[in-house]
Amino acid sequence: MKKDLSSDALEPVAGNGLLHRRLFLTQGAAVLGSGVALMTARNASAAPLEVPATMKTPGVPASGYGERSRFESKVQRITNGAPPTPGTGGSRTPLEYLEGIITPNPLHFERHHNGVPDIDPEQHRVLIHGLVERPLVFSLDALSRYPLVSRIQFLECSGNSAGMNTPEPAQQGAGGLHGLVSCANWTGVPLSILLQEAGVKPEGKWLLAEGADAAGMSRSVPLAKAYDDAILALYQNGERIRPSNGYPVRLFLPGYEGNMNVKWLRRIKITAEPTMTKDETSKYTDLLPNGRAEMFTFPMGVKSVITSPSGTQKMQGAGLYQISGVAWSGTGKIRRVDVSADRGKTWAQAKLDEPVLSKAIARFRLPWRWDGSPSVLMSRATDEAGNVQPTRAKLMADRGPNYRYHYNAIQSWNVTAAGEIGNVYV
Amino acid sequence: MKKDLSSDALEPVAGNGLLHRRLFLTQGAAVLGSGVALMTARNASAAPLEVPATMKTPGVPASGYGERSRFESKVQRITNGAPPTPGTGGSRTPLEYLEGIITPNPLHFERHHNGVPDIDPEQHRVLIHGLVERPLVFSLDALSRYPLVSRIQFLECSGNSAGMNTPEPAQQGAGGLHGLVSCANWTGVPLSILLQEAGVKPEGKWLLAEGADAAGMSRSVPLAKAYDDAILALYQNGERIRPSNGYPVRLFLPGYEGNMNVKWLRRIKITAEPTMTKDETSKYTDLLPNGRAEMFTFPMGVKSVITSPSGTQKMQGAGLYQISGVAWSGTGKIRRVDVSADRGKTWAQAKLDEPVLSKAIARFRLPWRWDGSPSVLMSRATDEAGNVQPTRAKLMADRGPNYRYHYNAIQSWNVTAAGEIGNVYV
Numbered sequence: 001m002k003k004d005l006s007s008d009a010l011e012p013v014a015g016n017g018l019l020h021r022r023l024f025l026t027q028g029a030a031v032l033g034s035g036v037a038l039m040t041a042r043n044a045s046a047a048p049l050e051v052p053a054t055m056k057t058p059g060v061p062a063s064g065y066g067e068r069s070r071f072e073s074k075v076q077r078i079t080n081g082a083p084p085t086p087g088t089g090g091s092r093t094p095l096e097y098l099e100g101i102i103t104p105n106p107l108h109f110e111r112h113h114n115g116v117p118d119i120d121p122e123q124h125r126v127l128i129h130g131l132v133e134r135p136l137v138f139s140l141d142a143l144s145r146y147p148l149v150s151r152i153q154f155l156e157c158s159g160n161s162a163g164m165n166t167p168e169p170a171q172q173g174a175g176g177l178h179g180l181v182s183c184a185n186w187t188g189v190p191l192s193i194l195l196q197e198a199g200v201k202p203e204g205k206w207l208l209a210e211g212a213d214a215a216g217m218s219r220s221v222p223l224a225k226a227y228d229d230a231i232l233a234l235y236q237n238g239e240r241i242r243p244s245n246g247y248p249v250r251l252f253l254p255g256y257e258g259n260m261n262v263k264w265l266r267r268i269k270i271t272a273e274p275t276m277t278k279d280e281t282s283k284y285t286d287l288l289p290n291g292r293a294e295m296f297t298f299p300m301g302v303k304s305v306i307t308s309p310s311g312t313q314k315m316q317g318a319g320l321y322q323i324s325g326v327a328w329s330g331t332g333k334i335r336r337v338d339v340s341a342d343r344g345k346t347w348a349q350a351k352l353d354e355p356v357l358s359k360a361i362a363r364f365r366l367p368w369r370w371d372g373s374p375s376v377l378m379s380r381a382t383d384e385a386g387n388v389q390p391t392r393a394k395l396m397a398d399r400g401p402n403y404r405y406h407y408n409a410i411q412s413w414n415v416t417a418a419g420e421i422g423n424v425y426v
Numbered sequence: 427m428k429k430d431l432s433s434d435a436l437e438p439v440a441g442n443g444l445l446h447r448r449l450f451l452t453q454g455a456a457v458l459g460s461g462v463a464l465m466t467a468r469n470a471s472a473a474p475l476e477v478p479a480t481m482k483t484p485g486v487p488a489s490g491y492g493e494r495s496r497f498e499s500k501v502q503r504i505t506n507g508a509p510p511t512p513g514t515g516g517s518r519t520p521l522e523y524l525e526g527i528i529t530p531n532p533l534h535f536e537r538h539h540n541g542v543p544d545i546d547p548e549q550h551r552v553l554i555h556g557l558v559e560r561p562l563v564f565s566l567d568a569l570s571r572y573p574l575v576s577r578i579q580f581l582e583c584s585g586n587s588a589g590m591n592t593p594e595p596a597q598q599g600a601g602g603l604h605g606l607v608s609c610a611n612w613t614g615v616p617l618s619i620l621l622q623e624a625g626v627k628p629e630g631k632w633l634l635a636e637g638a639d640a641a642g643m644s645r646s647v648p649l650a651k652a653y654d655d656a657i658l659a660l661y662q663n664g665e666r667i668r669p670s671n672g673y674p675v676r677l678f679l680p681g682y683e684g685n686m687n688v689k690w691l692r693r694i695k696i697t698a699e700p701t702m703t704k705d706e707t708s709k710y711t712d713l714l715p716n717g718r719a720e721m722f723t724f725p726m727g728v729k730s731v732i733t734s735p736s737g738t739q740k741m742q743g744a745g746l747y748q749i750s751g752v753a754w755s756g757t758g759k760i761r762r763v764d765v766s767a768d769r770g771k772t773w774a775q776a777k778l779d780e781p782v783l784s785k786a787i788a789r790f791r792l793p794w795r796w797d798g799s800p801s802v803l804m805s806r807a808t809d810e811a812g813n814v815q816p817t818r819a820k821l822m823a824d825r826g827p828n829y830r831y832h833y834n835a836i837q838s839w840n841v842t843a844a845g846e847i848g849n850v851y852v
Contacts (some may be wrong), residue, residue: 023573049551049553049563049692049693052545052549052550052638052692054543054544054545054638054639054640054690055543055638055639055640055642056640057640058511058512058513058540058541058640059513059538059540059541059542059543059544059639059640060512060513060541060542060544061505061509061512061513061515061538061541061542062503062505062506062515062516062517062536062538062542062670063503063505063517063670064502064503064505064517065499065501065502065503065532065533066503066531066532066533066534066536066668066669066670067532067668067669068531068665068666068668068669068673069544069545069547069666069668069669069673069674070544071546071547071548071673071674072665072666073491075491075665075666076490076491077488077489077490077491077492079487079488079489079490080488083487085484086484086486086487087484087485087486087487089487089488090488091488091489091490097665098661098664098665099574099576099613099660099661099664100576100611100612100613100661100663100664101576101611101664102528102578102610102611102663102664103663103664104530104531104663104664104665105492105494105530106491106492106493107491107492107664107665108492110488110492112485112487112488114484114485115484115485115486115487116485116486116487116488117480117481117485118480118485118486118495118496119478119480119495120497121495121497122497123478124478125475127475137475141742145742145745145746145747145748146748147449147748147791147793148525148748148750148791149779150525150526150527150779150789151779151780152528152781184528185526185527185528186526187525187526212478212480212481213480213481213485214480214481214482214483214484214485216481234525235524235525235526237526237528237529237530237663238524238525238526238527238528238529238530238533239494239498239501239523239524239530239533240494240495240498240501242492242493242494242495243492243493243494243495244488244489244492247494247495247497248495248497264480266475266478267475316567316571319571320571321571322571322572322573322574324574353575353576353577354577354783355578355781355783357780357781363576365573365574367573
């Protein structure tokens with residue numbers, strides 16, 4: 001079973017030290033010859049380990065609802081500095097601290113327009129009315145009786161990465177710049193079933209979804225999406241959804257901009273036309289260079305960001321590194337991610353961890369032997385429909401300097417000879 | 427796109443009201459005719475909803491590390507009553523409260539033999555020694571530089587469901603009986619890479635894995651598993667693994683009994699033979715009716731349990747219900763799950779939510795029209811290798827009354843005319 005590929009596996013496949021992704025395809029067959037020193041950051045000393053104090057004293061017992069280690073308290077969502085009103089704002093997922101494809105619930109991003117309401121699920125109701133044969137009211141218990149469906153899917157705020165339109169690149173980490181995206185295992189009732197039960201009249205073509213928060217968040221959604229894959233989400237990563245994500249029930253529209261996934265859902269009204277609410281006319285429209293604005297630009301674009309190494313982190317000297325990051329598309333599956341270590345001159349295809357799911361975060365990886373010289377790292381995602389993540393220069397040229405929703409350009413990280421990593425415009 | 431299947435879709439496909447799983451295949455095409463009243467638990471009144479208090483007062487702002495709703499505090503892991511020493515015992519995942527396939531970290535089951543140690547990751551080291559060319563010591567920083575791999579996989583304690591060997595069925599819920607199983611997105615370093623770097627000598631065939639807890643937990647693992655899919659896990663559902671799951675690093679052996687997945691890993695010693703530690707000779711062996719015991723029975727068997735409706739829950743009157751549950755196998759993917767509502771006389775195939783992953787929990791669902799009469803619900807899983815979950819009667823006949831590890835028999839839930847649900851032996 002073992003095949004010695006050590007010499008091949010450590011040959012560069014693109015400029016500035018990018019190695020072939022098969023170096024990471026280690027399952028089932030060995031890709032390195034016995035004794036290949038892969039990492040510089042290892043200690044070959046084999047002095048017996050000291051017996052630690054934890055082996056001499058019993059630990060703490062089991063608990064009902066577990067906590068993380070006290071040594072991890074630095075890992076926090078990145079909250080807005082000082083919003084004009086306390087409930088206006090949000091917090092970003094610290095992407096650079098996370099791995100895999102699932103975002104743990106306490107670190108899922110949040111975006112609120114008038115704070116997080118405290119809703120008693122026993123009292124909460126969801127009304128379906130408007131252009132229907134039979135207006136219906138659902139308690140949470142009633143909703144829970146319906147057929148459920150679970151899927152792993154991302155959610156991204158339409159305004160994610162909006163800070164990338166500033167003239168000079170903001171010096172923040174991957175989460176600070178792009179952390180209004182997360183991915184979870186969502187479970188809920190297919191909206192199509194509820195609409196069939198209510199009986200949508202032929203003239204019904206849109207729905208208005210309204211939240212029970214103090215912003216009265218409300219957005220218009222085409223019924224085609226409701227019949228396709230929309231759910232009324234009740235669970236997030238196994239447990240009931242968190243208050244900051246819409247407890248006890250939110251609309252979930254896979255791949256569509258986050259704001260439309262109305263939290264604390266209390267009302268769905270079937271309409272003939274979009275309602276033109278405050279939330280879709282004053283905001284969540286895409287201003288173009290010619291002064292016009294695009295409305296109802298629902299699906300989020302294909303996008304990726306390298307999370308390790310990334311802004312605010314520091315390289316630990318020349319040697320072999322793993323480049324790792326996240327990619328997603330509102331259109332479907334990620335087909336491939338390419339990585340460059342030489343400012344976009346040459347590219348190498350990254351490995352994607354299984355499973356690669358539709359409208360979910362995919363995790364990509366590529367080995368990189370850094371020689372200690374100044375470098376620029378970039379990642380470029382392609383989805384199954386063939387959409388390719390644009391360069392920042394192209395996106396800004398096409399959409400103009402005021403473009404702030406649906407920003408999905410390639411992120412570039414500058415690595416200095418000293419190992420400092422920063423946000424750079426290429 | 428809409429096809430009216432209402433009459434078909436509500437026809438039973440197996441005894442006592444089981445309906446076809448296509449009733450849940452609602453994506454893209456409507457399976458119910460417009461206006462079909464699917465659920466009894468709905469309220470057709472359409473009086474305007476009152477504006478709730480939450481719409482009149484701003485909510486709370488965003489936070490760094492989120493909390494669940496105060497209304498969900500009843501959802502807790504099920505801890506042991508009174509273990510002889512505080513750190514001996516564990517807690518079970520409350521399966522009947524959860525949905526989807528991911529177990530949130532605070533509710534992942536735990537099993538400890540001398541409590542949970544409080545380990546400083548800066549001080550922690552992992553030693554690889556024994557029959558190797560180059561003994562190596564790894565800090566956490568060094569481990570994090572290696573290629574990582576992420577997968578969604580279950581973990582199950584070998585002693586899960588052991589309480590099912592009592593003469594009379596214990597009246598507990600799905601979690602109380604079978605909750606020593608959970609499923610997460612695990613990320614870590616393939617052990618094969620570290621072993622190649624250390625250089626295993628030809629006579630090395632096994633490894634000893636030792637934890638840094640006060641039990642000095644240690645187990646022998648065949649090297650074939652180490653080269654196959656074993657990882658040193660650093661992350662669990664995106665964030666660093668929890669203390670109760672081995673922070674800062676645990677051995678993770680997909681599909682193998684939980685106890686071998688040594689937590690708080692501090693040492694791997696390559697050996698020619700199994701070490702015969704206290705933990706694999708005094709425990710984690712399978713006593714047979716003839717008085718002999720099987721050792722080193724590593725993979726967990728194919729298994730399933732209906733979580734809704736399930737023990738300690740109560741039916742809300744006759745009508746349409748969703749039967750939902752979890753299935754898994756240490757051998758590979760779940761191929762199918764069949765459900766019976768008539769004590770095993772007839773069976774119908776359940777729907778599996780995508781993705782169905784190797785050595786991961788799969789979520790199954792089937793619609794059931796309960797007519798209010800006494801019923802027995804059962805689920806039977808089959809994996810891709812063709813292994814079929816046995817009946818309890820067959821398992822107990824084959825393995826004897828002292829069998830307490832690797833119990834994987836079919837779970838039966840008794841439903842009374844009053845809607846009470848209890849554990850029953852069939």
